[in-house]
Amino acid sequence: MTATLIDGKAFAANLRTRIATEVAGLKDQGIVPGLAVVLVGEDPASQVYVRSKGRMTREVGMNSYEHKLPADTPQDALLALIDQLNEDPAVNGILVQLPLPKHMDEALVINAIDPAKDVDGFNVLNVGLLATGQKAMVPCTPLGCLMMLRDHLGSLSGKRAVIIGRSNIVGKPMAQLLLRDSATVTIAHSRTDNLPELCRQADILVAAVGHPRMVQGDWIKPGATVIDVGINRTDDGLVGDVDFDAAKEIAGAITPVPGGVGPMTIACLLANTLTATARVYG
Numbered sequence: 001m002t003a004t005l006i007d008g009k010a011f012a013a014n015l016r017t018r019i020a021t022e023v024a025g026l027k028d029q030g031i032v033p034g035l036a037v038v039l040v041g042e043d044p045a046s047q048v049y050v051r052s053k054g055r056m057t058r059e060v061g062m063n064s065y066e067h068k069l070p071a072d073t074p075q076d077a078l079l080a081l082i083d084q085l086n087e088d089p090a091v092n093g094i095l096v097q098l099p100l101p102k103h104m105d106e107a108l109v110i111n112a113i114d115p116a117k118d119v120d121g122f123n124v125l126n127v128g129l130l131a132t133g134q135k136a137m138v139p140c141t142p143l144g145c146l147m148m149l150r151d152h153l154g155s156l157s158g159k160r161a162v163i164i165g166r167s168n169i170v171g172k173p174m175a176q177l178l179l180r181d182s183a184t185v186t187i188a189h190s191r192t193d194n195l196p197e198l199c200r201q202a203d204i205l206v207a208a209v210g211h212p213r214m215v216q217g218d219w220i221k222p223g224a225t226v227i228d229v230g231i232n233r234t235d236d237g238l239v240g241d242v243d244f245d246a247a248k249e250i251a252g253a254i255t256p257v258p259g260g261v262g263p264m265t266i267a268c269l270l271a272n273t274l275t276a277t278a279r280v281y282g
């Protein structure tokens, strides 16, 4: 192995410790940040995420409010719950776990969340604020990736970044964040011509496609920093979007799966909840 391992698990633990210290300080002033997580339906992966979000929220000393609704909940009932959470002063952050059942309009539901409590950063107001370089709630997964990149590389200015994946949750906000740090950014996707050649130009390669081990060793520029956002359940267990065993011999640094981006996502959710709380009381 030649690549440095970027230890997201340790980074996230450290971030959560710092958050817990700030939460303890708020508690001395009688303020307890609250995060409400809404899960509609019984998607097993979502249930796992929601459980660990709740546990980690409590571990840093925040209040966790979990709302589990059946899969056939009418959209209006979900919108009514969001209204109630928007109005509740004990709730500083609201997260509606995606994907939602097919009968719901995801964009409508997300945009019903008060932008000041939108700790996912998915509301169009926050998307627009980020895209125009204003103070925004930033989506947790790309925020975690950015923190690890800055920690490992220092300045990202002038670096060539290729992001594989154009989702609203990861690919597009990742591009905005890297642009904000003056990287030269390309978003690639399933229709991109000659993807391996494009990837080989990247100093920073972010894989967020959802295809197990798609990124091969010879797609990677020697010494590049590789961030693997993929979490794919296979017969071999959890694997990323990057062929880790091949990539680690060529990259300069790489995040493992599990233990890379995943833990940072939840830690950043807690960081966003703290930010949302501080904006109310600050």
Ligand code: GUN
Residues within 6 Å of the ligand: 095, 096, 097, 098, 099, 120, 140, 141, 169
């Ligand atoms: N589903 C998968 N990732 C996410 C996320 O970051 N936030 C929400 N709300 N749902 C998700």
